[in-house]
Amino acid sequence: MQPTAAFAMTGLALLLSACGSRAEAPVEQIVVRQPGAVAASAPVGAPDAGDPVAAGKVAFAACAACHSAAPGAASGIGPNLHGVVGRAAGSAPGFSYSPAISKSGITWTERELDTFLANPAAKVPGTSMAAGQVTDAPRRAAIIAYLASLKD
Amino acid sequence: MNEIAKPAQRSRAAKWSRRGFIGAGVLAGGTLLIGVAVRPGNPVGKLGSLVAGGQGEQLINSWLKIDADNIVTAIVPHCEMGQGAHSVLAQMLADELDADWSLVRVMQAPADGSYVVTDTIRGFVAQGTLGAPDWLEPTWNGLFTRIGRLADGMITGGSSSVRTTGQHTMRIAGAAARQMLVGAAARAWGVPAAEITTAGSVLSHKASGRSAPYARFAAAAAEEDMPQTPALKAPGDYRLMGTDAPRTDIPAKVNGTASFGIDAVVTGQTMTYAAVRRAPVPGTRVAKMDASAAKAMPGVLQILNMGDFLAVVADSYWQAQQALNAITAEYTAPESSIRSSQDQFARFSAALDEAGEAGGKEVIALGDAKGAMAGAARKISADYQVPYLAHAPLEPMNATVWVRDGKCEIWTSTQVPLMARSAAAKALDISADDVTMHHPLLGGGFGRRLEVDYVIMAARIGQATGYPVKMIWSREEDTQKGLFRCADMSRFTGGLDARGRLVAYNNVFTQRNDPADACDCAFYDIPNKSIRVAEAELHLPFAAFRSVDHSQQAFFIESFIDEAAQAAGRDPLEFRLAMLGQSPRHKAVLEKAAAMAGWSTRPAAGRGRGIALTESFGTIVAEVVEVDMSSGKPRATNVWCAADPGFAMNPDGFRNQMEGGIVFGLTAALYGEISLRDGAVEQGNFHDYKLLRMDECPAIAVEIINGKHEKLGGAGEPGLPPVAPALANAIFAATAKRIRALPISKHFA
Numbered sequence: 082m083q084p085t086a087a088f089a090m091t092g093l094a095l096l097l098s099a100c101g102s103r104a105e106a107p108v109e110q111i112v113v114r115q116p117g118a119v120a121a122s123a124p125v126g127a128p129d130a131g132d133p134v135a136a137g138k139v140a141f142a143a144c145a146a147c148h149s150a151a152p153g154a155a156s157g158i159g160p161n162l163h164g165v166v167g168r169a170a171g172s173a174p175g176f177s178y179s180p181a182i183s184k185s186g187i188t189w190t191e192r193e194l195d196t197f198l199a200n201p202a203a204k205v206p207g208t209s210m211a212a213g214q215v216t217d218a219p220r221r222a223a224i225i226a227y228l229a230s231l232k233d
Numbered sequence: 234m235n236e237i238a239k240p241a242q243r244s245r246a247a248k249w250s251r252r253g254f255i256g257a258g259v260l261a262g263g264t265l266l267i268g269v270a271v272r273p274g275n276p277v278g279k280l281g282s283l284v285a286g287g288q289g290e291q292l293i294n295s296w297l298k299i300d301a302d303n304i305v306t307a308i309v310p311h312c313e314m315g316q317g318a319h320s321v322l323a324q325m326l327a328d329e330l331d332a333d334w335s336l337v338r339v340m341q342a343p344a345d346g347s348y349v350v351t352d353t354i355r356g357f358v359a360q361g362t363l364g365a366p367d368w369l370e371p372t373w374n375g376l377f378t379r380i381g382r383l384a385d386g387m388i389t390g391g392s393s394s395v396r397t398t399g400q401h402t403m404r405i406a407g408a409a410a411r412q413m414l415v416g417a418a419a420r421a422w423g424v425p426a427a428e429i430t431t432a433g434s435v436l437s438h439k440a441s442g443r444s445a446p447y448a449r450f451a452a453a454a455a456e457e458d459m460p461q462t463p464a465l466k467a468p469g470d471y472r473l474m475g476t477d478a479p480r481t482d483i484p485a486k487v488n489g490t491a492s493f494g495i496d497a498v499v500t501g502q503t504m505t506y507a508a509v510r511r512a513p514v515p516g517t518r519v520a521k522m523d524a525s526a527a528k529a530m531p532g533v534l535q536i537l538n539m540g541d542f543l544a545v546v547a548d549s550y551w552q553a554q555q556a557l558n559a560i561t562a563e564y565t566a567p568e569s570s571i572r573s574s575q576d577q578f579a580r581f582s583a584a585l586d587e588a589g590e591a592g593g594k595e596v597i598a599l600g601d602a603k604g605a606m607a608g609a610a611r612k613i614s615a616d617y618q619v620p621y622l623a624h625a626p627l628e629p630m631n632a633t634v635w636v637r638d639g640k641c642e643i644w645t646s647t648q649v650p651l652m653a654r655s656a657a658a659k660a661l662d663i664s665a666d667d668v669t670m671h672h673p674l675l676g677g678g679f680g681r682r683l684e685v686d687y688v689i690m691a692a693r694i695g696q697a698t699g700y701p702v703k704m705i706w707s708r709e710e711d712t713q714k715g716l717f718r719c720a721d722m723s724r725f726t727g728g729l730d731a732r733g734r735l736v737a738y739n740n741v742f743t744q745r746n747d748p749a750d751a752c753d754c755a756f757y758d759i760p761n762k763s764i765r766v767a768e769a770e771l772h773l774p775f776a777a778f779r780s781v782d783h784s785q786q787a788f789f790i791e792s793f794i795d796e797a798a799q800a801a802g803r804d805p806l807e808f809r810l811a812m813l814g815q816s817p818r819h820k821a822v823l824e825k826a827a828a829m830a831g832w833s834t835r836p837a838a839g840r841g842r843g844i845a846l847t848e849s850f851g852t853i854v855a856e857v858v859e860v861d862m863s864s865g866k867p868r869a870t871n872v873w874c875a876a877d878p879g880f881a882m883n884p885d886g887f888r889n890q891m892e893g894g895i896v897f898g899l900t901a902a903l904y905g906e907i908s909l910r911d912g913a914v915e916q917g918n919f920h921d922y923k924l925l926r927m928d929e930c931p932a933i934a935v936e937i938i939n940g941k942h943e944k945l946g947g948a949g950e951p952g953l954p955p956v957a958p959a960l961a962n963a964i965f966a967a968t969a970k971r972i973r974a975l976p977i978s979k980h981f982a
Binding site for chain 2: 112
């Protein structure tokens with residue numbers, strides 16, 4: 082059967098009707114504070130976006146599925162990262178690293194961590210860390226600041 | 234970034250014309266840019282700035298570029314939502330270009346009008362024919378281009394990427410580029426072009442023993458005349474098309490580096506997050522809000538009453554959602570008197586009653602349905618109904634926006650980037666040119682992301698804050714406040730003649746959206762038909778769902794055909810085959826599925842098999858479902874699927890789409906139901922809006938018939954429609970219980 086022209090238009094009508102219309106302004110707008118600004122009475126535990134260590138602690142959630150960071154805590158899928166800044170790569174006790182990390186000869190300075198997290202597989206080809214790439218530089222810096230703050 | 238040369242510096246190759254589908258231009262430094270388009274004017278400069286990459290990179294055309302390392306990048310104007318369009322479109326281009334598949338990359342085309350997928354719009358009407366039907370020809374370049382632009386037609390939907398963009402654009406781009414590279418090499422080597430062969434991204438001249446990678450002649454190719462109608466390969470010459478070329482998007486998805494809309498980060502900015510709550514009943518608004526508790530909660534930056542929804546902006550999504558939960562609100566009274574699902578279905582049946590045997594809007598009238606019915610030896614009738622469905626993509630609705638200085642930047646997963654761009658522009662009262670869209674991978678679309686409601690909401694929040702905000706809907710918001718596959722009801726009467734043939738077919742239903750022919754089963758030889766639509770009010774807003782109207786119509790039609798077979802005392806397969814005399818491809822597909830299932834053998838005790846045949850989006854699909862009823866509840870153990878898409882460009886990808894459609898369709902058939910209470914949606918999350926689980930997934934076998942390479946069908950949707958009726962028919966075969974209302978699980982609670 083040959084479709085008629087009227088047939089043809091139904092699909093297009095669907096598309097055309099989906100367009101937006103001029104929006105109304107907010108009826109009420111309550112501004113508590115600006116992003117990054119410290120809360121007047123900072124609630125306990127709320128991260129302060131201006132403080133990289135606090136921001137890094139929040140961002141570390143992306144790593145926490147595989148890494149613990151508490152002193153003495155057991156390693157998970159990835160090694161415990163407590164005190165990792167300044168430590169030789171592949172040296173967390175009891176964790177079985179890939180040869181790639183063990184033989185890398187890297188010492189985890191903040192700089193080395195930055196290139197590693199920017200692209201783990203490029204920095205250490207063959208590493209078994211399959212996720213955890215952080216492409217956003219400020220976020221990387223925050224995570225590293227947080228890791229650096231973890232010292233006994 | 235390469236600089237864009239003035240039009241005066243264009244090469245002689247630059248000749249965009251109204252009928253010329255291919256044009257070219259040169260960027261500063263001699264870089265070539267060619268495009269395939271159906272629009273007048275020369276968009277080279279603008280496109281060049283959007284897709285140009287690093288130094289030493291040659292833009293062979295707006296759908297492909299070649300860099301100094303001989304890497305070919307296909308620039309694909311469709312979105313990737315798991316259906317594999319990016320990869321298979323690149324595969325088609327690479328085949329015509331004779332490129333080495335391991336050296337091919339894919340880039341998402343920027344959201345610019347020049348990439349309007351006019352062919353998709355065409356595909357909706359022309360149903361995948363390679364050439365336009367005569368009756369459409371005069372309007373193609375005029376009407377459809379215009380409508381395409383009006384509708385911001387850079388869309389991914391209608392199972393159309395391969396059969397429209399792939400066939401009409403990607404292949405032509407690849408073939409044209411190949412021809413120009415050959416021309417440039419022939420000139421440089423002083424040999425006839427016909428003696429040059431291409432393979433694996435290398436040009437070779439056998440007689441003189443010369444060869445060179447494509448990259449070497451990419452710039453020189455700009456000086457070649459442009460073939461306006463490059464010769465495309467015949468199926469016998471395909472090297473990549475028709476093969477299981479590995480998908481380019483899989484590695485990033487497996488190793489976790491693939492970036493979806495919800496992963497958006499505004500570099501260098503403090504991210505903030507918005508949680509939103511719309512009024513629970515469609516059409517109602519916020520009458521009053523009390524945010525006194527929310528204001529004091531951790532992380533809260535702003536609280537917004539936008540009139541039609543509430544929003545909390547906070548340092549993190551969790552804090553925003555927690556504070557939102559602490560807001561109490563009152564809403565305006567709904568206008569619609571539909572309060573419950575029963576109310577909704579009562580509207581439908583009233584509309585069907587009112588339409589009667591001949592009322593409503595006529596869709597198809599064939600022969601003399603009334604006369605044939607009057608003379609029928611035996612009459613049957615049945616009503617069927619389906620509930621509303623939510624799309625439930627795993628990536629919930631979200632959009633990140635930054636509105637500042639009269640400009641707006643948006644990051645979001647969408648099937649319609651251009652439509653999203655203009656909707657945001659309109660909402661913000663700025664020009665679409667001042668809106669920059671980033672549209673990464675989609676974590677599921679299924680039609681939900683053909684809508685731009687969530688983009689508009691995010692833009693309005695961003696306008697109020699002035700700083701970057703990522704708005705994320707909770708799963709509950711996504712399930713309850715979005716747009717839905719419509720509920721519907723369909724009424725059939727049929728007349729069988731003395732020999733048990735279906736000679737009269739009368740059908741009326743209440744919802745008709747798309748595609749136009751979804752309500753028909755034209756492949757069956759039924760001489761007298763009256764198909765009508767009696768429109769009835771829908772309480773929840775509509776959005777296309779995977780396979781759109783076919784998702785309900787196939788259940789209606791193929792259940793009724795099964796009932797007709799039963800009334801005629803015939804085997805469901807035999808009954809259908811007898812009606813396929815005029816449709817050899819459909820017959821072959823149906824026979825294939827039956828053979829795969831061993832239809833002629835008896836299923837084990839407690840089991841039954843059901844069959845269904847559909848054609849949607851140009852692809853013919855038959856499925857046989859085997860169901861095990863021995864526990865008292867249906868368990869689909871097997872699905873055998875035979876499909877004829879004309880020609881499967883990537884058989885592995887095609888099978889994968891059939892499997893996905895079957896699982897999606899089983900979810901809908903068994904469990905899918907959005908119901909109403911007090912005018913609002915009752916379900917909220919996956920505990921009460923169930924998806925098919927791993928352990929419930931049947932064994933699925935798919936076989937492909939390449940029945941007509943010059944007329945391609947789609948892949949994303951056609952696997953879904955037959956599965957619901959095939960399952961219901963299987964349950965009938967096993968139990969003699971006829972399922973006329975979905976979801977099926979409700980009948981066995």
